[in-house]
Amino acid sequence: MNSKNSLIIGRGIFLIIVVVSLGLIIMNEKGGALFQQKASQKIEEYIEENFKDLPLEKGETVFKDNSFITTIKSKKNSHHTFQIQYKNRKITDTFQEDYKEGKTLFQHINKSLEKEIKKRTKIDVKIKEINTLDKYSEKVQERIIKEENLLELKYYYLQKELTIKEWNPDEITNSIEEMIQVMNEKNITPKYYDFTITNADDITTSIIIHNIPSTFNELEDKKQIIEDILNNKETDVIKENKITFEYQN
Numbered sequence: 001m002n003s004k005n006s007l008i009i010g011r012g013i014f015l016i017i018v019v020v021s022l023g024l025i026i027m028n029e030k031g032g033a034l035f036q037q038k039a040s041q042k043i044e045e046y047i048e049e050n051f052k053d054l055p056l057e058k059g060e061t062v063f064k065d066n067s068f069i070t071t072i073k074s075k076k077n078s079h080h081t082f083q084i085q086y087k088n089r090k091i092t093d094t095f096q097e098d099y100k101e102g103k104t105l106f107q108h109i110n111k112s113l114e115k116e117i118k119k120r121t122k123i124d125v126k127i128k129e130i131n132t133l134d135k136y137s138e139k140v141q142e143r144i145i146k147e148e149n150l151l152e153l154k155y156y157y158l159q160k161e162l163t164i165k166e167w168n169p170d171e172i173t174n175s176i177e178e179m180i181q182v183m184n185e186k187n188i189t190p191k192y193y194d195f196t197i198t199n200a201d202d203i204t205t206s207i208i209i210h211n212i213p214s215t216f217n218e219l220e221d222k223k224q225i226i227e228d229i230l231n232n233k234e235t236d237v238i239k240e241n242k243i244t245f246e247y248q249n
Contacts, residue, residue: 039068079108102133126159154191169227206248
């Protein structure tokens with residue numbers, strides 16, 4: 001009798017656990033839906049209050065890392081985005097960094113242009129914007145957002161690593177000239193270049209040269225500039241051309 005009662009009690013407890021578990025799952029699902037609806041509404045109100053004059057499209061609100069997150073896109077370029085987060089009844093956004101300063105847009109553009117440069121020249125480079133998006137003129141901003149012939153627009157600079165077999169001014173100057181000449185022939189005209197120059201015979205010898213102008217090939221003193229850099233001298237001709245350098249290692 002005791003054994004039978006224990007079995008019945010055990011089954012009853014198991015049934016209660018199952019019912020409670022199912023109830024919690026249903027409540028969580030319904031509660032999550034209700035919370036998501038509320039979060040989405042709060043985010044809508046936040047957009048209306050802060051960004052109503054901007055050409056934006058609101059994406060779906062998703063739950064991630066204990067937060068409700070909505071991605072907002074520009075109607076002019078779907079890669080120009082920022083996020084609004086609703087968590088613990090507080091709303092925050094990434095508008096300043098991601099949208100106004102153009103972080104997400106430049107991440108997309110830089111990858112795209114690096115591929116285009118590789119396609120045109122067979123040269124691997126890194127492309128970097130000179131300023132944040134909001135620091136450019138409205139005309140330049142519009143062109144960047146529309147991605148119109150950006151490689152011809154001097155809003156960016158290129159980074160390139162060069163390994164030099166003969167560590168002397170002639171060899172280094174020629175290598176830089178060749179690189180710039182290829183870019184010019186393909187209508188790739190950055191405002192300037194940053195070159196990391198490494199000695200092939202001694203990889204511990206490396207120099208970063210900043211702000212080499214895209215007109216470097218036309219400079220009369222270009223070889224002297226490189227010679228002065230190799231001698232670690234910050235001469236007047238280097239200063240006049242606003243070139244800087246730093247030795248690595």
